[in-house]
Amino acid sequence: MRHSARTVLSATLVIGALVPAGCGDDTGGGAAAEGGGQIVTVYTGRHYGIEAVFDKFTAATGIEVRFTTGKDPELRERLIAEKANTPADLLMTADAANVELAAAAGVLAPVASETLKKVIPTELRSPEGTWFALSRRARVIISSTERVDSPPTTYAALGDPAWKGKVCLRPSTHPYTQSLVASIIAGVGEPAAEAVVSSWIKNDPLFIDSDTDIYKAIATGECDVAIANSYYLGRLQTEDPTFPVAITWPDQEGRGAHVNVSTAGVTANAPNPKGALRLLEWLATDGQKMFSDANFEFPADPSVEPAALVTAWGPFVGDTAAIVRLGEFQPAAVALLSRVGYE
Amino acid sequence: MTVAWRPGRGPGWALLVVVSVVMAAPVAVTVWSITDPSVEVWRELWRTRLPGMIVETAMLVALVVTGTVIVGTALAWLVTAHEFRGRRLLSWLLMTPIAIPGYVLGFVWLDTLQGPLGARAVRSIWLCAAVLIVSLYPYVYVFAWSAFREQSPRTIDVARTLGRSSFAAWWRVVVPMARPSIAAGAALVAMEVLTDVGTVRLFNVSTIADGVLRVWFGTGNRDAAAELAVLLVVAAASLIAVERALRGRARYTQTGARDATSGRPVTGLRAAAVNVAGWGVLCIAVVVPVARLVGWALRAHRLGQTETISGDLGFHTASSLKVAGAATIACLVIGTTMVFIARDRGRWGAALGRLASLGYAVPGPVVAIGVVVTLAALDRRGWWSGEVLLVGSLAGLVYAMVVRFLAVAHHGIGASVSKVSASAVASARTLGAGPLRVATRVELPLARAGVIAAATLVAIDSLKELPVTLLLRPFGIEPLPVWVWQATSESLWVQASVPSLMIVAIGMPLVGLLLWSVERGAQVVS
Numbered sequence: 001m002r003h004s005a006r007t008v009l010s011a012t013l014v015i016g017a018l019v020p021a022g023c024g025d026d027t028g029g030g031a032a033a034e035g036g037g038q039i040v041t042v043y044t045g046r047h048y049g050i051e052a053v054f055d056k057f058t059a060a061t062g063i064e065v066r067f068t069t070g071k072d073p074e075l076r077e078r079l080i081a082e083k084a085n086t087p088a089d090l091l092m093t094a095d096a097a098n099v100e101l102a103a104a105a106g107v108l109a110p111v112a113s114e115t116l117k118k119v120i121p122t123e124l125r126s127p128e129g130t131w132f133a134l135s136r137r138a139r140v141i142i143s144s145t146e147r148v149d150s151p152p153t154t155y156a157a158l159g160d161p162a163w164k165g166k167v168c169l170r171p172s173t174h175p176y177t178q179s180l181v182a183s184i185i186a187g188v189g190e191p192a193a194e195a196v197v198s199s200w201i202k203n204d205p206l207f208i209d210s211d212t213d214i215y216k217a218i219a220t221g222e223c224d225v226a227i228a229n230s231y232y233l234g235r236l237q238t239e240d241p242t243f244p245v246a247i248t249w250p251d252q253e254g255r256g257a258h259v260n261v262s263t264a265g266v267t268a269n270a271p272n273p274k275g276a277l278r279l280l281e282w283l284a285t286d287g288q289k290m291f292s293d294a295n296f297e298f299p300a301d302p303s304v305e306p307a308a309l310v311t312a313w314g315p316f317v318g319d320t321a322a323i324v325r326l327g328e329f330q331p332a333a334v335a336l337l338s339r340v341g342y343e
Numbered sequence: 344m345t346v347a348w349r350p351g352r353g354p355g356w357a358l359l360v361v362v363s364v365v366m367a368a369p370v371a372v373t374v375w376s377i378t379d380p381s382v383e384v385w386r387e388l389w390r391t392r393l394p395g396m397i398v399e400t401a402m403l404v405a406l407v408v409t410g411t412v413i414v415g416t417a418l419a420w421l422v423t424a425h426e427f428r429g430r431r432l433l434s435w436l437l438m439t440p441i442a443i444p445g446y447v448l449g450f451v452w453l454d455t456l457q458g459p460l461g462a463r464a465v466r467s468i469w470l471c472a473a474v475l476i477v478s479l480y481p482y483v484y485v486f487a488w489s490a491f492r493e494q495s496p497r498t499i500d501v502a503r504t505l506g507r508s509s510f511a512a513w514w515r516v517v518v519p520m521a522r523p524s525i526a527a528g529a530a531l532v533a534m535e536v537l538t539d540v541g542t543v544r545l546f547n548v549s550t551i552a553d554g555v556l557r558v559w560f561g562t563g564n565r566d567a568a569a570e571l572a573v574l575l576v577v578a579a580a581s582l583i584a585v586e587r588a589l590r591g592r593a594r595y596t597q598t599g600a601r602d603a604t605s606g607r608p609v610t611g612l613r614a615a616a617v618n619v620a621g622w623g624v625l626c627i628a629v630v631v632p633v634a635r636l637v638g639w640a641l642r643a644h645r646l647g648q649t650e651t652i653s654g655d656l657g658f659h660t661a662s663s664l665k666v667a668g669a670a671t672i673a674c675l676v677i678g679t680t681m682v683f684i685a686r687d688r689g690r691w692g693a694a695l696g697r698l699a700s701l702g703y704a705v706p707g708p709v710v711a712i713g714v715v716v717t718l719a720a721l722d723r724r725g726w727w728s729g730e731v732l733l734v735g736s737l738a739g740l741v742y743a744m745v746v747r748f749l750a751v752a753h754h755g756i757g758a759s760v761s762k763v764s765a766s767a768v769a770s771a772r773t774l775g776a777g778p779l780r781v782a783t784r785v786e787l788p789l790a791r792a793g794v795i796a797a798a799t800l801v802a803i804d805s806l807k808e809l810p811v812t813l814l815l816r817p818f819g820i821e822p823l824p825v826w827v828w829q830a831t832s833e834s835l836w837v838q839a840s841v842p843s844l845m846i847v848a849i850g851m852p853l854v855g856l857l858l859w860s861v862e863r864g865a866q867v868v869s
């Protein structure tokens with residue numbers, strides 16, 4: 001493949017240069033590194049409230065942040081395709097599996113930072129130092145406060161026939177679902193995980209591709225129980241404190257609630273690796289609280305207090321052991337989801 | 344087959360080959376992996392999702408194409424074959440749904456119907472098809488409308504004097520003559536449906552395009568995803584073959600002079616029926632969605648979130664205009680060049696023309712990654728100064744847009760140039776004009792309305808385009824669809840309202856231009 005593709009590419013040179021040149025490209029190659037250490041370039045799959053955090057970093061350090069947002073997997077694929085020519089210094093994702101897949105593809109560089117080792121617990125960073133979690137969130141069982149007295153207490157219990165026609169789930173195209181299933185595989189192995197997911201499917205779940213809409217579907221009576229991220233309740237409760245949905249921390253007797261993380265890793269071909277590391281360390285320390293609070297998440301550094309609304313849901317046991325293995329089991333999770341006919 | 348001359352060899356061929364290869368390269372580098380198939384993945388896919396994906400794709404394409412052909416042709420007939428108060432306004436407004444992105448229409452209707460129908464019933468292939476029909480029927484409508492208008496009313500009169508009823512005359516005479524145009528519109532619709540990745544996901548419809556993203560982004564297996572994308576290219580190629588078969592060897596040109604207005608006056612109950620049909624479709628496609636968007640925006644304004652939902656509007660709008668403008672100009676120049684250098688070069692010329700249009704049959708994200716791979720390979724060669732990278736530049740984004748939408752320009756310009764009366768070209772040739780001169784002085788001016796219409800369609804398409812923009816936009820360029828996506832991916836409908844309305848607002852004058860050009864075309868091309 002490589003040979004022929006290259007021949008094709010050589011032939012494209014002339015017009016490849018001509019076509020774009022004739023297209024009114026007045027900003028020029030926007031990706032050129034300007035001023036070396038003064039700008040850090042970030043690809044971020046997390047975009048909610050991220051701009052204010054970067055602004056604060058710039059105010060604190062004088063280093064400017066230039067960023068582009070997108071979906072985790074697409075940014076990962078873009079980084080892989082760009083290889084040595086990437087303008088990106090730091091990759092930030094909203095999901096542990098995607099950052100691990102990026103690391104496995106060799107586009108993230110291991111960093112040895114005492115600061116990061118000190119504040120980020122071992123289970124919240126890759127063993128090689130290619131990525132570090134910055135905040136945690138739990139994917140939990142949510143239920144109607146009006147119609148459900150004893151909600152399921154484990155992910156497996158959602159497959160109980162009692163919940164037939166009353167379950168809402170996020171489709172399998174979303175990383176949240178894929179990571180959840182990867183964590184179940186990591187916890188109980190593939191055959192047992194398949195049995196759990198199959199039992200959900202037998203309950204004829206309603207698939208909704210939005211956690212907010214899943215919460216709303218419970219409020220309107222479309223379903224009684226569901227799986228969703230806890231922080232969305234934070235957002236909904238700031239609008240309406242009486243929102244009729246409650247959170248149950250799943251698997252508290254066992255491996256704990258599925259925890260996923262927002263992460264960051266310095267790219268292997270970063271034009272400005274020093275600036276990237278500086279931003280990463282700042283996000284893990286001075287910027288830690290602001291970063292987590294922006295999305296009602298738990299800070300990765302356990303010594304940093306979460307937002308008041310987040311602590312109001314009580315303490316819980318999280319399945320942190322699975323976090324560094326989510327990437328490893330992601331392809332198996334996607335295959336499993338296909339096999340059992342998960343939407 | 345009308346006027347043949349031997350084209351000069353050399354430069355024309357070279358240019359054609361180079362342009363086609365450049366346009367096909369991003370798709371080629373992605374689909375190349377079919378030569379070394381991932382057998383295991385295919386086997387797995389065949390056992391699990393693939394049959395379902397093929398069925399749902401075929402069903403969705405069939406539903407939407409049938410729906411758009413019926414709605415588009417019927418509406419075009421209503422406003423061209425009849426004369427009633429407000430006809431002009433209605434015929435313009437009926438084109439406006441094209442300015443509303445499918446993903447915007449999708450989330451608005453999803454949210455609106457979720458209450459009455461329930462979250463479960465709302466997520467169905469039927470509703471997905473309905474949303475796609477109301478958002479895509481203008482493609483058929485605009486082609487049918489212009490074709491109907493281009494036909495001399497005398498043709499109908501002749502049919503009627505031969506004893507046909509008004510409807511029969513239309514059905515037996517007008518429609519067959521408009522068939523190439525309707526087929527062209529239907530082909531565009533089919534491509535849009537095949538490559539849609541935003542609307543289908545909202546409604547839990549699992550198509551092949553969705554499967555490509557599922558495999559690629561879910562497992563990181565680019566090769567397997569690319570192989571799946573080949574299925575789409577094959578499906579698109581078959582659709583084009585069907586379209587060509589439908590068109591047959593038909594080639595109609597109009598020679599007679601025409602009256603400006605050709606509709607049959609209708610009043611009373613009939614006029615009311617026509618109005619109800621037209622305005623009914625408009626309500627679903629435009630009035631209700633826009634009203635809901637405005638409602639959201641106003642609510643945010645009342646809650647004092649004006650700054651949150653409309654800050655930086657100017658910046659995002661400027662980004663959108665810049666990208667869509669550049670993409671349109673590039674498509675126009677390249678598309679026109681292709682039409683003229685490809686058409687007289689027989690089968691190979693046509694094949695190269697289709698090769699260059701490949702990107703239209705491939706979902707946006709696949710094109711985008713293909714462009715990144717292509718440009719990154721060029722960047723690594725370091726042919727230009729090391730600081731300038733094509734990846735992540737405005738040029739790269741525009742290149743991807745052209746790859747994606749060149750077919751629209753090529754198709755549109757080609758269709759209108761082919762409608763130029765053969766005798767006009769023959770006369771010019773007889774008078775000694777060379778092919779280039781005939782093209783620039785006779786055919787393009789005669790087909791200019793078609794060229795403007797094609798440009799407008801490309802502009803509207805690039806304005807609405809989401810996946811390519813999202814993946815390739817350079818730093819400092821944040822077009823409106825990206826803003827819409829950032830809000831909708833968090834289900835923040837309210838925050839999506841202002842940029843959505845802005846996209847619609849920019850699209851409306853473009854729709855006006857489209858109508859104007861089609862009307863001018865009706866006067867010029869005869």
